[in-house]
Amino acid sequence: MPRPSPVTDEVRRLFEIQERHAWSIDELHDTVRSSLGSADYSSVFRAVSMLEKQGLIDRIDLGEGHARFELRDDHHEHIRCDSCGRVAEVPVCVLDDAAAQVQSLTGYRVLSHQVVFGGLCRECAARA
Amino acid sequence: MPRPSPVTDEVRRLFEIQERHAWSIDELHDTVRSSLGSADYSSVFRAVSMLEKQGLIDRIDLGEGHARFELRDDHHEHIRCDSCGRVAEVPVCVLDDAAAQVQSLTGYRVLSHQVVFGGLCRECAARA
DNA sequence: CTACGTGCAAAGGTTTTGCAACATT
DNA sequence: AATGTTGCAAAACCTTTGCACGTAG
Numbered sequence: 001m002p003r004p005s006p007v008t009d010e011v012r013r014l015f016e017i018q019e020r021h022a023w024s025i026d027e028l029h030d031t032v033r034s035s036l037g038s039a040d041y042s043s044v045f046r047a048v049s050m051l052e053k054q055g056l057i058d059r060i061d062l063g064e065g066h067a068r069f070e071l072r073d074d075h076h077e078h079i080r081c082d083s084c085g086r087v088a089e090v091p092v093c094v095l096d097d098a099a100a101q102v103q104s105l106t107g108y109r110v111l112s113h114q115v116v117f118g119g120l121c122r123e124c125a126a127r128a
Numbered sequence: 129m130p131r132p133s134p135v136t137d138e139v140r141r142l143f144e145i146q147e148r149h150a151w152s153i154d155e156l157h158d159t160v161r162s163s164l165g166s167a168d169y170s171s172v173f174r175a176v177s178m179l180e181k182q183g184l185i186d187r188i189d190l191g192e193g194h195a196r197f198e199l200r201d202d203h204h205e206h207i208r209c210d211s212c213g214r215v216a217e218v219p220v221c222v223l224d225d226a227a228a229q230v231q232s233l234t235g236y237r238v239l240s241h242q243v244v245f246g247g248l249c250r251e252c253a254a255r256a
Numbered sequence: 257c258t259a260c261g262t263g264c265a266a267a268g269g270t271t272t273t274g275c276a277a278c279a280t281t
Numbered sequence: 282a283a284t285g286t287t288g289c290a291a292a293a294c295c296t297t298t299g300c301a302c303g304t305a306g
Contacts, residue, residue, distance in 0.1 A: 004279070005286060025270085040288045045271075047286095061191035063242070065296090066270060079236045088234045095223075095243070102245055106216045108207045109253045112246040114191065114224070117230055119239040132305070153295085175261095193271085194279045194295060241300075247277055259306085265299090272293070281284080 007032060007039045011047040015057055016072045021067040022060060022078065022087045062087065062116050079117035083124035090117065135160060139175040143185055143199045148216040150188060150196040150206065160229045190215065190244050207245035211252035218245065 010032045014023065025045055032039045048069055051057045057069045062080050068087070079092040099110040120128065138160045139213040142151070153173055160167045176197055179185045185197045190208050196215070205218035248256065 007287070038288095042272085042289080043287055049272090061189065063189035063191075077230070079230060079234050079238070081236065082239060086235065090230050090234055095226075098223075099245070102205070102207060102218050103247075106207050106218055107250045108209065108216060108245070108247045110207070110245050110247040111210060113243060114246075115241060115243045117227070117236070117238050117241040119231075119236045124233045125237045135262070166263095170264080170297080171262055177297090257306105259304100261302105261304090263300105263302085267296100267298075269296080270294085271293100274291080275289090276287105277289100278287080279285090281282105 005047075006036055007043040008047040008050065010035050010039075011044060012051060012056070015051065015069070018071060021070045021089055022062070023070065024064075024066055024068050026066070028069075060114065077115040077117065079119060081121035081124055082118050083120055083128070086121050088121070090115075130205075134164055135171040136178065137177040138163050139172060140179060140184070143179070143197070144147075146184070146199060149198045149217055151198065151253070152192075152194055152196050154194070156197075188242065205243040205245065207247060209249035209252050210246045211248055214249050218243075 001041055014020075014031060016026060018072055025041070025048060025123075028048065029039065029041050029044045031065060048057070052059055055108065056072060058072045060068045060070060060078065062068060062078060064080075065087070078087055079090055080087050095113050099113070102108070103110045119125075139156055142148075142156060148155075150189045153169070155199045156176065157167065157169050157172045159220060160172055163241055176185070180187055180197065183200060188198060188206065190194045190196060192207060192208075192213070193214060205223075207218055208215045223241055223243060227241070229234070247253075
């Protein structure tokens, strides 16, 4: 396989340095363009699709109208500021006990869950 | 105000009879067309937008790439079958205790949350 | 006449794909 | 030559809006 994959490599690097979480494709695109000088949206999209298929990253949907992606790691939840859209991680899983309850209530075999809290981040709460 | 609003009236009725939950606009559109003979997608969309603004229904996003809507009632969670997409309600809120924990961990003022469980419904689990 | 619901068409935004060009093995 | 990455363009999908028509008040 060909070696040079500057766009894909840069996208992978951005995830792996973990300076930031819950990337949108636009955010990745902007950042990769800053790093490489230029890059096409579709190339970033394909890089993300490939990394997702490989299991390096997970797709998350916070109900914003577009997807976000983050390095696959320990399961955690997210909280999004209703005012500015900032996303933070909730560094624990608050639902580990709930799956059995949900399963007995609905009959579904629970395999996964995703939680998005909404609220106000410190800055926006202070402003309000 | 003019009385006849067949599309809007039918959309409202579909929500209020509560025979079904978590309607997508396409599902509403198909059902309204069956009831009335014809109806335009945008009319259904506007009816849903109006009902949402009036507070009769809530918009929910289950990460499917399109919105769903349901009658506003007691807060509850959802579980979606990973195989067939069927959506059921989890008739309790499993997170009422978690908000304080999340708030102390992230500093966000928690105002809301939405949870989507994934798994397999009875039929799909039986087939697998 | 005025107000409003509807249908039709089109725009807007995000996601996805087809294809040709290009570089590396 | 063969494979795989990229750029460009366009399609696909869902959401949203502009506008004209028709109807009830």
